[in-house]
Amino acid sequence: MSNLVISTSSFDIDNNPPLQHLLKQDFNIITNPHRRKLTEDEIIELLGNDTVGLIAGIEPLTARVLESAKHLKVISRCGAGLDSVDLAAAQKKGIHVLNTPEAPAQAVAELTMGFMLTLLRQIKSIDHAVRVGQWPRTQGGLLAAQTIGIIGLGHIGRRVARLCQAFEATVIAHDPYVNQAPTGVTLAPLDTLLANADIVTLHVSYSTDTHHMLNAKSFAAMKPGAIVINAARGGLVDETALAEALQSGRINGAALDVFEQEPYQGPLLAVENTLLTSHVGSLARESRQRMEIEAAENLLQGLIKTGALS
Numbered sequence: 684m685s686n687l688v689i690s691t692s693s694f695d696i697d698n699n700p701p702l703q704h705l706l707k708q709d710f711n712i713i714t715n716p717h718r719r720k721l722t723e724d725e726i727i728e729l730l731g732n733d734t735v736g737l738i739a740g741i742e743p744l745t746a747r748v749l750e751s752a753k754h755l756k757v758i759s760r761c762g763a764g765l766d767s768v769d770l771a772a773a774q775k776k777g778i779h780v781l782n783t784p785e786a787p788a789q790a791v792a793e794l795t796m797g798f799m800l801t802l803l804r805q806i807k808s809i810d811h812a813v814r815v816g817q818w819p820r821t822q823g824g825l826l827a828a829q830t831i832g833i834i835g836l837g838h839i840g841r842r843v844a845r846l847c848q849a850f851e852a853t854v855i856a857h858d859p860y861v862n863q864a865p866t867g868v869t870l871a872p873l874d875t876l877l878a879n880a881d882i883v884t885l886h887v888s889y890s891t892d893t894h895h896m897l898n899a900k901s902f903a904a905m906k907p908g909a910i911v912i913n914a915a916r917g918g919l920v921d922e923t924a925l926a927e928a929l930q931s932g933r934i935n936g937a938a939l940d941v942f943e944q945e946p947y948q949g950p951l952l953a954v955e956n957t958l959l960t961s962h963v964g965s966l967a968r969e970s971r972q973r974m975e976i977e978a979a980e981n982l983l984q985g986l987i988k989t990g991a992l993s
Contacts (some may be wrong), residue, residue: 757985832880
């Protein structure tokens with residue numbers, strides 16, 4: 684009997700038709716016993732020697748991991764990003780790698796909008812004050828009055844643009860791979876975006892080229908009092924430099940759902956004007972269900988294509 688591994692921290696197998704089909708084909712499904720992001724050694728142990736298919740989370744699927752999984756044929760990422768997968772090593776081993784870029788897009792876009800509104804209206808600090816007996820008359824800002832700078836116009840970035848336009852905000856964007864912007868969105872060089880945006884939000888994948896793309900130099904180049912949002916990938920932001928920019932008042936607020944090291948234990952924990960969430964961007968019930976079904980369907984089709992399932 685061949686094994687299928689699901690390495691995400693949670694997964695609804697019972698209500699997933701493609702997985703139920705695979706169970707009827709005598710595949711054995713192994714799930715993540717730790718219910719968190721796995722380490723390199725943990726995913727090696729979970730894959731073992733008899734795994735042919737993997738529904739992957741964000742654990743490091745390095746060349747070492749892929750080499751250890753002798754019979755692995757298909758990796759189906761439950762999510763959009765593939766930066767955790769050594770794609771060159773997978774190609775060398777003939778492993779098919781698939782993802783679900785569309786399924787989580789709305790959930791991440793809506794979380795991004797929640798970050799913007801919460802920071803602009805200072806909802807977090809007002810809530811805290813009311814709970815300790817204060818009654819602050821805090822004046823916030825309108826999203827409609829802001830210029831939103833979107834870095835990355837993929838599935839999520841385009842949704843964020845549309846939602847911001849629905850609030851009547853001005854939207855500018857930077858994406859070197861896009862020649863034609865959506866209606867009403869102005870493409871701009873990165874330095875122009877940083878200098879003019881009231882809110883800078885990241886929606887790009889992580890790579891060596893995008894490592895710390897927002898750093899001390901970037902924060903110094905931003906419009907004074909700007910807001911920074913990262914609901915894309917950890918490593919895009921130099922978190923120490925961001926903490927310093929926030930503490931100095933150069934940056935007015937920040938919201939991060941992703942971090943270089945998770946769970947996060949860095950300097951932003953001590954900074955008041957921040958929102959920090961635990962990599963929950965895709966964890967809206969409806970989006971998560973769609974993402975899991977698409978990941979399982981990708982796995983099923985990949986197994987058929989590779990001959991692991993007739």
